[in-house]
């Protein structure tokens with residue numbers, strides 16, 4: 084027995100030796116910087132769709148094009164009046180991050196779910212009468228896909244969101260309120276395949292977990308209500324109808340919210356597509372066909388396009404490395420483990436417990452990655468050191484490591500890589516490192532959490548151009564380079 088233990092000890096020592104030798108090797112052979120055109124951080128004025136999108140995912144029938152909500156590729160983005168400024172985007176992003184923290188910490192007072200049952204007037208109530216809490220669920224998000232609903236099929240542009248579950252769209256007659264949207268508002272009475280879900284059905288009771296609010300009842304129809312971190316909300320009838328993803332991919336009894344009272348930051352979209360872990364998400368509702376497997380690529384700027392593919396792609400995705408999902412702690416979020424971060428090829432000198440204290444999630448709707456305070460401080464310091472030759476600029480909103488690049492056309496920045504559970508190392512593309520604020524001003528695209536026990540959030544800026552593969556059935560998340568441009 085003792086001998087066996089000794090042997091184990093010896094093995095792990097040897098392992099450590101090998102690993103550190105390996106790491107040193109990587110230091111010398113690994114890229115430590117990127118040189119890029121500053122303009123590559125900003126969208127062009129015209130849309131140039133990713134064609135590599137198609138190769139990257141081995142395009143199959145269930146592939147949807149992903150667009151940034153605001154920008155030249157989106158119909159919705161044409162209206163300059165509704166395009167938020169960078170500081171508005173960042174302040175909404177902070178609301179979302181705050182609401183994620185509230186949902187992940189189930190004991191916090193702000194997160195207690197109040198019973199809102201049996202209040203049929205909610206549909207007519209201006210404030211929607213949803214419990215006021217700092218966001219049991221989250222809104223906005225920045226990427227949209229277009230799907231079809233009903234018979235005959237009506238086209239809807241929905242925000243896609245891995246951080247929530249219920250899919251909903253605004254519905255006529257908008258009994259209380261609908262915000263302005265680009266597509267015609269869905270009319271359930273014009274759809275031959277539409278039906279209401281009744282109050283006493285098992286589906287109705289699934290809403291509590293999916294939305295954080297107990298369902299209501301209006302005559303016999305189940306009423307949902309969902310409120311997002313930024314005070315946006317949707318309330319309406321819980322329904323089912325035919326969901327058409329593409330011509331060949333059709334789901335006859337898709338459960339969704341038919342919103343009669345909708346307000347908030349959904350700007351011009353028709354609603355939201357929920358890709359979370361809960362049983363009402365599109366991922367769960369299509370599990371029989373797609374096995375809870377999906378992948379996406381978010382474009383580098385709003386003048387390019389990405390994709391969302393439901394189901395396994397045929398053929399092996401290129402160079403995708405998988406990290407195991409961590410325990411989701413009963414939430415609908417996708418938890419992963421961050422083990423370490425390297426800046427300019429050097430691992431940040433912080434203890435692994437900095438990451439394990441609160442855990443980490445990946446989220447398609449959070450723009451800026453949030454790190455534990457100790458990790459962010461170390462990252463910012465390492466980055467500043469390697470960027471010493473550039474002129475610094477004042478902090479901008481939640482971003483505090485900024486540069487004034489007036490007069491320059493190219494810039495050389497340190498690489499940043501994340502190592503996830505299973506020693507999966509992911510190099511971030513340059514667009515995942517810097518965010519452009521104005522033509523001459525850029526900032527490091529990371530922020531620190533307020534508390535050491537706040538969950539880290541791997542956000543969408545850092546996911547750009549990567550092929551991100553959710554093998555939910557297989558319990559693992561994959562990252563591959565160059566999924567789109």
Ligand SMILES: *[C@@H]1O[C@H](CO)[C@@H](O)[C@H](O)[C@H]1NC(C)=O
Pocket residue numbers: 271272277278279301302303304320
């Ligand atoms: C769904 O339920 C609502 C509320 O009871 C009702 O007004 C509407 O007509 C119903 N729609 C259908 C198609 O049954």
